[in-house]
Amino acid sequence: MPRTEKQFQEMRERSRQNILNSALKVFAAKGYQETSISDIAIEASISKGLLYNYFSSKEDLTRSVMEMLLIELENMTRNVESEKDPYKKLRKLIEEAFDAMETNSDYWRLYSSFILQPETAKLISPEFISSLERIFNSMEKIFSEIGVKNAKEEAKIFGAILDGIAFHVMLEGESYPRNKMKKYLIKKYSKKNL
Amino acid sequence: MPRTEKQFQEMRERSRQNILNSALKVFAAKGYQETSISDIAIEASISKGLLYNYFSSKEDLTRSVMEMLLIELENMTRNVESEKDPYKKLRKLIEEAFDAMETNSDYWRLYSSFILQPETAKLISPEFISSLERIFNSMEKIFSEIGVKNAKEEAKIFGAILDGIAFHVMLEGESYPRNKMKKYLIKKYSKKNL
Amino acid sequence: MPRTEKQFQEMRERSRQNILNSALKVFAAKGYQETSISDIAIEASISKGLLYNYFSSKEDLTRSVMEMLLIELENMTRNVESEKDPYKKLRKLIEEAFDAMETNSDYWRLYSSFILQPETAKLISPEFISSLERIFNSMEKIFSEIGVKNAKEEAKIFGAILDGIAFHVMLEGESYPRNKMKKYLIKKYSKKNL
Amino acid sequence: MPRTEKQFQEMRERSRQNILNSALKVFAAKGYQETSISDIAIEASISKGLLYNYFSSKEDLTRSVMEMLLIELENMTRNVESEKDPYKKLRKLIEEAFDAMETNSDYWRLYSSFILQPETAKLISPEFISSLERIFNSMEKIFSEIGVKNAKEEAKIFGAILDGIAFHVMLEGESYPRNKMKKYLIKKYSKKNL
DNA sequence: CATGAATGAGCATTCATTCAT
DNA sequence: AATGAATGAATGCTCATTCAT
Numbered sequence: 001m002p003r004t005e006k007q008f009q010e011m012r013e014r015s016r017q018n019i020l021n022s023a024l025k026v027f028a029a030k031g032y033q034e035t036s037i038s039d040i041a042i043e044a045s046i047s048k049g050l051l052y053n054y055f056s057s058k059e060d061l062t063r064s065v066m067e068m069l070l071i072e073l074e075n076m077t078r079n080v081e082s083e084k085d086p087y088k089k090l091r092k093l094i095e096e097a098f099d100a101m102e103t104n105s106d107y108w109r110l111y112s113s114f115i116l117q118p119e120t121a122k123l124i125s126p127e128f129i130s131s132l133e134r135i136f137n138s139m140e141k142i143f144s145e146i147g148v149k150n151a152k153e154e155a156k157i158f159g160a161i162l163d164g165i166a167f168h169v170m171l172e173g174e175s176y177p178r179n180k181m182k183k184y185l186i187k188k189y190s191k192k193n194l
Numbered sequence: 195m196p197r198t199e200k201q202f203q204e205m206r207e208r209s210r211q212n213i214l215n216s217a218l219k220v221f222a223a224k225g226y227q228e229t230s231i232s233d234i235a236i237e238a239s240i241s242k243g244l245l246y247n248y249f250s251s252k253e254d255l256t257r258s259v260m261e262m263l264l265i266e267l268e269n270m271t272r273n274v275e276s277e278k279d280p281y282k283k284l285r286k287l288i289e290e291a292f293d294a295m296e297t298n299s300d301y302w303r304l305y306s307s308f309i310l311q312p313e314t315a316k317l318i319s320p321e322f323i324s325s326l327e328r329i330f331n332s333m334e335k336i337f338s339e340i341g342v343k344n345a346k347e348e349a350k351i352f353g354a355i356l357d358g359i360a361f362h363v364m365l366e367g368e369s370y371p372r373n374k375m376k377k378y379l380i381k382k383y384s385k386k387n388l
Numbered sequence: 389m390p391r392t393e394k395q396f397q398e399m400r401e402r403s404r405q406n407i408l409n410s411a412l413k414v415f416a417a418k419g420y421q422e423t424s425i426s427d428i429a430i431e432a433s434i435s436k437g438l439l440y441n442y443f444s445s446k447e448d449l450t451r452s453v454m455e456m457l458l459i460e461l462e463n464m465t466r467n468v469e470s471e472k473d474p475y476k477k478l479r480k481l482i483e484e485a486f487d488a489m490e491t492n493s494d495y496w497r498l499y500s501s502f503i504l505q506p507e508t509a510k511l512i513s514p515e516f517i518s519s520l521e522r523i524f525n526s527m528e529k530i531f532s533e534i535g536v537k538n539a540k541e542e543a544k545i546f547g548a549i550l551d552g553i554a555f556h557v558m559l560e561g562e563s564y565p566r567n568k569m570k571k572y573l574i575k576k577y578s579k580k581n582l
Numbered sequence: 583m584p585r586t587e588k589q590f591q592e593m594r595e596r597s598r599q600n601i602l603n604s605a606l607k608v609f610a611a612k613g614y615q616e617t618s619i620s621d622i623a624i625e626a627s628i629s630k631g632l633l634y635n636y637f638s639s640k641e642d643l644t645r646s647v648m649e650m651l652l653i654e655l656e657n658m659t660r661n662v663e664s665e666k667d668p669y670k671k672l673r674k675l676i677e678e679a680f681d682a683m684e685t686n687s688d689y690w691r692l693y694s695s696f697i698l699q700p701e702t703a704k705l706i707s708p709e710f711i712s713s714l715e716r717i718f719n720s721m722e723k724i725f726s727e728i729g730v731k732n733a734k735e736e737a738k739i740f741g742a743i744l745d746g747i748a749f750h751v752m753l754e755g756e757s758y759p760r761n762k763m764k765k766y767l768i769k770k771y772s773k774k775n776l
Numbered sequence: 777c778a779t780g781a782a783t784g785a786g787c788a789t790t791c792a793t794t795c796a797t
Numbered sequence: 798a799a800t801g802a803a804t805g806a807a808t809g810c811t812c813a814t815t816c817a818t
Contacts, residue, residue, distance in 0.1 A: 119228050232809090
């Protein structure tokens with residue numbers, strides 16, 4: 001009995017996801033430039049040829065990996081929406097950001113380096129920027145709800161603080177006082193101080 | 195008759211600077227990995243072989259380029275020391291940072307990507323981190339002079355804001371409201387508001 | 389439909405042998421240092437890239453070529469073992485050595501130069517020395533069987549004569565009186581004269 | 583007062599010898615292929631340019647170095663001529679050969695590898711072969727004086743033994759029983775045994 | 777005579793991509 | 798769909814040789 005069209009599509013999708021996850025894993029571990037198509041095929045336990053059946057080039061694969069990361073980033077901010085209290089939203093944002101630095105530092109590093117390298121930057125910018133705008137907008141709304149003046153600017157500063165700290169953490173590693181800064185930020189952006 | 199020792203040294207120094215500047219230019223335009231030694235030699239209008247007369251490897255050249263950038267960065271913060279008034283110091287820091295984003299955005303991008311890519315990061319980290327620490331320390335002193343509580347944390351936040359904004363500017367380019375943010379930050383960190 | 393595992397293995401083995409034989413040929417004709425990977429690839433009618441699919445480096449390829457030669461050398465002495473009479477063994481050794489000088493002189497030259505050049509010597513020495521020892525041991529046994537006093541030293545001298553002549557043949561080429569020397573040696577090491 | 587033509591010639595000759603000795607030293611230490619013109623110029627404490635004032639190419643320099651070695655080799659055998667007794671001549675030849683293996687092993691190795699590598703071999707063969715013939719002839723004369731039958735063949739065998747042992751010593755290094763073999767050969771080629 | 781900066785062809789090696797099966 | 802052998806262009810680097818001074 002031949003497989004149905006649907007089964008077939010599911011198989012393809014699973015295979016595609018397998019490749020994407022493998023690529024992300026190897027990219028994060030070795031860096032983008034140091035990762036060869038071969039490395040990814042091995043990690044995914046498939047042949048190089050098959051990989052080209054799913055992605056037309058290394059560039060195409062890279063673009064898709066970056067889209068994955070983008071979606072994850074958006075999910076992170078979406079989680080925050082479940083909170084009602086805007087102060088709690090801010091607190092959750094801070095906590096999520098610090099958590100990500102801790103547990104997914106390789107991905108953050110990959111993410112940032114994708115953005116900063118001309119070759120990979122050109123693969124994502126448009127989507128990324130609109131995604132970033134959505135995130136800033138939702139932050140701005142939070143500050144508005146709280147009643148902060150200049151909510152737009154404060155949202156941008158808030159975002160810059162989180163990204164700037166992430167950058168410093170990537171740079172200094174363990175020696176950066178992550179915990180102290182997290183607590184300090186939570187206090188600074190609490191009801192009492194805004 | 196052979197050239198004098200001094201003549202040779204001058205030739206070497208000129209040639210070395212020519213190569214360093216060319217490398218910086220091409221690295222900034224294309225990114226580190228996409229730049230070949232050939233590209234740099236062409237930009238410098240010399241042969242590949244000659245480049246190796248001055249730098250023993252691509253890594254050596256890269257390290258030297260990064261040292262140039264580091265010195266420039268330190269100069270930037272040193273300028274600030276000429277001010278007496280701590281509020282003016284903060285203002286000058288902000289202005290210098292925004293100026294750098296504007297005029298040297300390629301170099302900033304290169305600089306950040308150097309730090310984020312495993313392969314290039316290892317070439318500079320130690321010096322960079324100690325340089326960063328000096329900068330943070332001088333920021334902390336400024337906040338102390340002003341009398342801000344938690345000067346250490348506030349200095350880190352101040353630095354994170356500047357680097358975070360630089361990151362967002364690299365990302366969004368012209369669409370980022372640099373001027374508005376600069377003014378807002380200057381006001382936020384003025385005597386009236388601290 | 390993909391090729392079967394077995395088909396791939398056969399392809400690989402054929403290709404590997406092709407490369408090894410081509411390498412031996414070019415090494416023998418031009419010498420190790422003067423032979424480029426390109427030369428070998430051209431001789432083997434494949435791309436340079438493919439060569440690296442089979443051998444991880446020029447060094448690796450060279451090592452494999454030397455192993456081939458070593459095996460051939462051992463086979464030569466092993467043939468001798470089939471004889472029962474120790475005098476006939478000596479005679480056969482002499483004959484085989486002179487045959488090798490004649491038919492495989494390039495390989496002998498390559499072999500010797502491999503051993504004498506620091507860079508290639510390090511690739512084979514251990515195996516070669518133990519192989520040489522085995523050969524000397526079996527020669528010593530022959531002389532012992534014959535009842536020669538100082539069998540060990542006489543074996544070493546016998547080996548030195550063969551290698552020394554080979555060296556002179558490489559040097560003088562056709563002008564060296566190989567045939568006369570072969571006959572003379574056979575007589576010298578015959579039952580009548582020992 | 584300008585230098586006389588003669589003084590001038592002497593200076594050039596001294597300079598030339600300096601380069602030749604430096605080249606020999608570096609060739610012997612690092613191997614021919616691994617030695618660059620730069621290495622030799624540094625060893626000779628002169629500039630690369632000046633070296634080309636004395637030798638037109640690396641090949642030319644190499645040829646001259648090999649001629650030096652050849653002359654040294656001939657001197658070695660000429661020393662032997664001072665002895666009257668042919669048995670003592672043989673003994674002295676053996677002793678000189680073993681001494682050379684011990685004290686000048688690097689030069690021997692270089693010498694042999696020169697002969698065995700196609701590229702360098704072509705630079706010397708004709709002179710070398712006639713030199714070798716002279717040496718064989720003088721050996722033949724010694725055996726004739728002693729009254730050995732087949733003096734020509736025995737001379738060739740004697741020479742082959744010495745070269746063959748030198749080859750094995752280069753190969754096995756310290757583990758080769760040089761002293762035992764030297765003594766054994768001296769005895770074997772003494773009045774009592776010939 | 778003497779210097780060493782400069783050249784350029786050549787080398788070993790890598791890797792994204794193609795393709796016969 | 799699936800394989801991995803095969804390609805070829807590109808890369809970092811070396812070095813004999815030349816030449817302006």
